[in-house]
Amino acid sequence: MELLPELAKLYPSDRLFTKKSQLITYETDGLTSFRSEPLAVVVPESNEEVIATVRLCHKAGIPFVARGSGTSLSGGSMPVEGGIVITLNRLNKILKIDPENRFTVVQAGTVNLKVSQAVAAHGLYYAPDPSSQQICTIGGNLAFNSGGAHCLKYGMTANHVLAIKAVLADGEVIEIGSESGDTLGPDASGFFCGNEGLFGVALEVTLRLTPKPQRYCTLLAAYNSLKKAGDAVSSVVDSGLLPGAMEIMDRLAIKAAEMAVKAGYPQDAEALLIVELEGETDAVEEDFKHLLALIENTGAYETRVAANEAERLTIWKGRKSAFSAVGRLSPDYLVQDGVVPRSRLGEALVKIETYSKEYGIDVANVFHAGDGNLHPLIMFNGKEEGALHRAEELAGKILKMCVEMGGSITGEHGVGVEKKAYMPEMFSEIDLECMKRVRAAIDPKEIANRGKMFPGGEAPALSTVGSHPLEKAGIISRE
Template sequence: MAPADAADFLDALKRRLGADRVLTGAAPMAAYESDALTAFRARPRAVVLVDSAEEVVDIVRLCAAAEVPFLARGSGTSLSGGSLPVHDGVVIAMNRLNRILEVDPVRRTAVVEPGVVNLAVSEAAEPYGLYYSPDPSSQSVCTIGGNLAFNSGGAHCLKYGMTSNHVLGLEVVLPDGEVIELGGDSLEGVGPDLVGLFVGSEGLFGIATKITLRLLPKPETFFTLLAAYDSLAAAGEAVAAVVASGLLPGAMEIMDNLAIEAAEAAVGAGYPLDAEGLLIVELEGEEQQVAAESELLLEVVRQSKPYLEHIASDPDDRARIWKGRKSAFSAVGRLSPDYIVQDGVVPRSRLGEALTKIQHLGEEHGIRVANVFHAGDGNLHPLILFDGRVEGELERAEELAGEILRLCIDLGGSITGEHGVGMEKRQYLGEMFDDADLDAMRRIRMAIDPGELANRGKMFPDAEAPALLSHGPHPLEVAGVISRE
């Protein structure tokens, strides 16, 4: 874009929103230059603070007319770099679109704007005995719009699914500014599931401006069991036994010793520091059913010979147990100046094998790896610890991360369970899918957004960019598109 055109474009943004809601320049935009994947930064052309869906539509139309790439950003908690700005593009900051428009206890739905914080939905539903099920660890800050774009998960996905399973209807701005309605307020639909296609599309199909969410009745009671083992494998075997018993717990989580140590130091959850593997299993539902199931659960878990077991005694005790688990990511910051979180998935029966291999890979690279994972659905969260100030450590950490992703593919799993591909795992999408599969996805993208304006550069492997595995500067860094801290 010629400088004069660029100035005209910025003027048009300012005319629409007012100069105070169009941020330009290094200092005002600094907070928007990266997300929770802190290793990468990119400088946008402008950050716009929108107040309404109409403003989103108008900004998208201005971008489309000027062929300027754009992306929506909520709280910037993406662990895959999904909300990393597009170089010289526009960041549409959605946080002010944070109204809960309706909670309907009869339909059991909530209609929300995309900037609403995940936990706020459950808080608004609470008076009706309802809650919003997907519970990413960042749920107190992350927004529904971002959850939707990346199909976020959480600890309770095996039984009740991910974000996609809880989105019923959408109002969407397509990348050319056309506004459409998808789905409705029923759990059922007719015709191709376009809501399902849109959720998890990583911002590549446009921006959701109004979202109808499904709410669930709050479980009447919980039974939360903590079991400590002297090996990680034993904790994994306990999970297999629970599955084989026919029980369907709401959550099954495992943490290794390093993760336990970090969580304990951060929040004092009462975890046994000497455990090599810590299992959290939670049953939830109505009292009689949970009472009957908990007897069976205890029987099964005791056969796996934990050296210590603890049943949450009251809601505060349960909250403490979960606080430790949910703070594990940030707690790892106490152990290491930097870390990369991966979230590959393996078939549950191969968890033990995967963990052993990850441990060996870490040793080979001389890098510490802490493991926290959703054992019920085989979703690993290896936390790769490194010090970005030490020459070459980031590259080694990235190399290890790549090997872990390949391991997940080899074991018949996925490169991401809930964080999305984003910027970080683009190179690996082509290893998980064949050319024909990727080509079909690319054709859908190009049919919806021929100018590739919406969140350009995310998800698809870039033909020109070699894999992150190559040593030395990242190719996008060489091209001046991104830079590291």
């Protein structure tokens, strides 16, 4: 079957892009080091069109990727070469708001922040807050189980998804989970979260809404060493306080953020720690007194408290702009997303600094300190011969370190194309094999976001369905 003529029957010409000038604007996402030109881009305006597109792709054996706002930092929404891009930007309606039972049903192309804006009048909001929340979509958040600064207290996307309507890669439409969050048996919607687009395309998502905290108390502490800031995080956690967010930025990240949004951060600091408490007024104000006393003993040379909402937002604006702002310091950079056990944060930072010196490559650090999620930004100039390769080597070294320390290669950005080569560092051959079987059960032709997440080239190891190679070799057995 020829796919393009079939798509042309489904879509009018202004919603089916095949010209080069149109296709190139979808070549990449938030990770521009990787690019790939699709065969076509479609702009569906209904669930039926998405479903029909997936079914046509399945029939023709042509891969596809669903795309929201294209902000993935792991290449998750980068097109599969010669495949179809299904853009969900026009499927952005909020279908239902139930303030009493605290949930909302939205289409997958809805922008994260728009959900909170739509329910604000009811004193509710949607808690997961990726730094790109003003533009990233719920569909993408779901596919990558996105986190954000406040996920320390509230958990990742998966903790806020109650039900999902999706079309699987073979064209089957499923509805999983329930509005109440109670399900019998395994948590199917939890299983769907973080599939990185390998299972199919989410159409409608039921999200849990959270009451807006009565009061936020936010402080900014400046340190003359990264280690002191890291240790401060440990002492906050040890004290039993549970902040909404705990973030650290290092010298280079502070510099970049300041250039971008003029947040008024102390410019001579080696590290800045942002801690935010939130909840009921009395409790938060009481806890905040403890926090201030505690921070005083951590060696901060300056502590500022946000006096009002505007000051609080300015502190956050700097932090949330940091990734993009690093573009002011370096023409190219790789954003990393490794995780280490929080107790070993200081140690990890010292190691990254050593590697950075060893490679002669600047690394800026921004991270969700409360849950040990590092975001080293590895800066390079892509015009220099071999610079990207060396930056990737350094990135690999940092990821290996994370795994060796008992952490993970990704905290919230996903594997995508960027980290697929490092999957074997973290997972054994058997683990990977198991994942591939799950995938094959849902997407036998491997057309959904082909070439992502699994190490190696395209269409990995379908042939191994059956006995595991280790079983065949007599090393393991099921008895």
